[in-house]
Amino acid sequence: MSNQVRVRLAPSPTGYLHLGTLRVALYNYAYAKKNKGSFILRIEDTDQNRLVTDAVENIISTLKTIGVDFDEGPNKGGNFGPYVQSERLDIYKKYIDELVNKGFAYHCFCDKETLDEMRAKQIAKKEDPKYDRRCLKLSKEEVQARIERGDSYVIRLRMPNDRVFAFDDAIRGLVEINSNQVDDQVILKSDGFPTYHLAACVDDHLMEISHVFRGEEWISSTPKHLWLYECLGWQAPKFVHLPLIMNTDHSKLSKRKNDVSVENYLQKGYPVAAIINYIALIGWHTADDREFFSLEDLCQEFSLERVNKANGVFDIVKLNWMAGMYIREMSDMDLAEKCRPYFIKAGYDVSDENKFLAVMDNAKDRISCYSEAIEHSKMFYEDLIITEEDKEILAQEESQMVLKYFIENADNIPWGDKEELGLFIKAGSKELAIKGKKYFFPLRISLFGSSHGPDIPKLFAILGKEETIKRMETVLH
RNA sequence: GACCCCUUCGUCUAGUGGUUAGGACUCAAGAUUUUCAUUCUUGCAACAGGGGUUCGAUUCCCCUAGGGGUCGCCA
Numbered sequence: 150m151s152n153q154v155r156v157r158l159a160p161s162p163t164g165y166l167h168l169g170t171l172r173v174a175l176y177n178y179a180y181a182k183k184n185k186g187s188f189i190l191r192i193e194d195t196d197q198n199r200l201v202t203d204a205v206e207n208i209i210s211t212l213k214t215i216g217v218d219f220d221e222g223p224n225k226g227g228n229f230g231p232y233v234q235s236e237r238l239d240i241y242k243k244y245i246d247e248l249v250n251k252g253f254a255y256h257c258f259c260d261k262e263t264l265d266e267m268r269a270k271q272i273a274k275k276e277d278p279k280y281d282r283r284c285l286k287l288s289k290e291e292v293q294a295r296i297e298r299g300d301s302y303v304i305r306l307r308m309p310n311d312r313v314f315a316f317d318d319a320i321r322g323l324v325e326i327n328s329n330q331v332d333d334q335v336i337l338k339s340d341g342f343p344t345y346h347l348a349a350c351v352d353d354h355l356m357e358i359s360h361v362f363r364g365e366e367w368i369s370s371t372p373k374h375l376w377l378y379e380c381l382g383w384q385a386p387k388f389v390h391l392p393l394i395m396n397t398d399h400s401k402l403s404k405r406k407n408d409v410s411v412e413n414y415l416q417k418g419y420p421v422a423a424i425i426n427y428i429a430l431i432g433w434h435t436a437d438d439r440e441f442f443s444l445e446d447l448c449q450e451f452s453l454e455r456v457n458k459a460n461g462v463f464d465i466v467k468l469n470w471m472a473g474m475y476i477r478e479m480s481d482m483d484l485a486e487k488c489r490p491y492f493i494k495a496g497y498d499v500s501d502e503n504k505f506l507a508v509m510d511n512a513k514d515r516i517s518c519y520s521e522a523i524e525h526s527k528m529f530y531e532d533l534i535i536t537e538e539d540k541e542i543l544a545q546e547e548s549q550m551v552l553k554y555f556i557e558n559a560d561n562i563p564w565g566d567k568e569e570l571g572l573f574i575k576a577g578s579k580e581l582a583i584k585g586k587k588y589f590f591p592l593r594i595s596l597f598g599s600s601h602g603p604d605i606p607k608l609f610a611i612l613g614k615e616e617t618i619k620r621m622e623t624v625l626h
Numbered sequence: 627g628a629c630c631c632c633u634u635c636g637u638c639u640a641g642u643g644g645u646u647a648g649g650a651c652u653c654a655a656g657a658u659u660u661u662c663a664u665u666c667u668u669g670c671a672a673c674a675g676g677g678g679u680u681c682g683a684u685u686c687c688c689c690u691a692g693g694g695g696u697c698g699c700c701a
Binding site: 159160161163193195196198199257261264268272275276277278279301303305318321324325326327329330331332334335336337338339340342344345346349364365366367368369370390392393395397399400401427430431432434435436437438439440457458459460461462463464466467468469470471473477511513514515525578584585586588589590592593599600601602603604605 | 627628629630631632633636637638639640641648649650651652659660661662663664665693694695696697698699700701
């Protein structure tokens with residue numbers, strides 16, 4: 150086996166790309182790039198019951214928009230294909246036969262009810278629930294006869310008794326588990342598909358995977374994999390068990406408590422760079438105080454040694470902050486590109502480019518994702534809804550004087566020049582001898598629909614002469 | 627329950643056998659701004675507990691506790 154780094158992302162298409170999977174993808178990709186290795190995408194669709202129709206498309210397209218591109222995989226090819234497990238059934242069959250022939254695996258005819266009952270009894274007796282190997286006692290002839298009779302069966306891996314399986318995890322160091330803890334895992338299901346355990350091990354070996362990055366939840370089944378490699382006479386890859394991403398309440402990140410699909414954040418319009426940056430930092434960090442990393446930075450800086458052991462909480466509040474930081478870095482023009490589709494979808498006419506740019510300038514400081522720009526901008530595209538309280542403010546004599554002043558001076562207002570505009574507005578306060586709230590609230594309420602919001606010059610700039618005057622006239626008595 | 631993994635502010639984390647235990651988010655206060663947002667400044671806030679080892683432990687070892695994971699013909 151070569152020393153080449155070959156890593157793989159092996160999602161099962163049971164849903165859209167998950168935040169946890171994204172992080173594994175990021176680490177895989179960064180590790181491959183850093184070590185000039187290869188990053189492979191393999192689809193693990195051995196569970197035919199849980200397939201989600203467009204999951205594979207979503208996984209591939211999401212990885213693409215994230216910018217994590219794979220060197221080998223479905224639709225891309227490579228020397229180790231096919232890269233979809235359902236297309237590799239004959240390969241698995243071959244190794245399963247080998248395991249059976251060598252006595253490392255055996256047929257099991259127990260049905261669900263039998264197994265459920267077995268488990269229930271064991272639990273009642275406070276024993277560890279495990280397959281009791283009753284089918285291991287079946288003779289070759291008996292097995293053959295039942296197969297020919299058409300009985301449904303699975304094939305189980307026979308674990309050795311009382312043997313300590315040890316491996317040197319890249320994150321955790323030495324991990325030891327006694328085989329007595331491990332069940333005789335089903336490796337071939339009755340529908341003819343292999344289980345994860347068999348398929349992943351065979352593929353990782355055949356695809357010459359050097360490092361297996363996966364979630365910590367796999368630690369306890371690693372002995373099965375180690376044993377499988379041993380039975381097949383293969384060398385096991387290096388295991389890299391990553392800490393898990395958790396909900397705020399420290400339960401495993403779940404749909405119930407969080408939006409877990411990357412698609413969701415993409416749809417809301419979180420900057421891709423922010424998603425990458427934030428997710429990469431759950432469980433990994435450089436030695437310094439730096440916390441802004443592009444995907445390229447990650448490829449340069451990433452190292453297994455600095456991956457944390459402890460699980461990390463997904464904190465949407467910090468994601469929001471980080472996303473906002475990325476958005477504030479963008480030019481109005483770039484932000485407009487990103488936000489435009491959301492505005493069009495909302496039915497707003499954004500054909501006035503200058504106005505839209507001014508709207509972006511206003512939204513920029515207030516949002517974490519592009520879709521949020523709508524709620525901070527709709528007042529520039531819709532009729533205003535003014536509260537009774539604010540209507541009372543507008544009705545006051547001084548308010549009416551302020552509005553009248555601007556309407557009458559419409560032609561003298563330096564609309565185009567931000568600085569001049571500011572000076573003009575200030576001068577108005579002096580001339581009318583109305584200042585503070587009394588001066589600014591009627592302006593903001595009439596133009597924006599609320600006493601709190603953007604600067605008055607900004608509002609003038611966004612709305613332009615015609616709309617500004619029109620809005621003022623609407624509330625003039 | 628058994629086994630495995632983990633444990634620095636509420637959260638993400640840096641860190642060392644001797645540090646005022648550092649940064650970021652959140653929160654609070656102040657500054658800037660006519661208001662809101664942004665920005666800036668300051669502040670609040672942590673080494674899970676108990677034993678060792680040591681001149682000295684947050685750091686090394688052990689135990690306990692707590693959290694998480696696994697115990698499927700799911701991955």
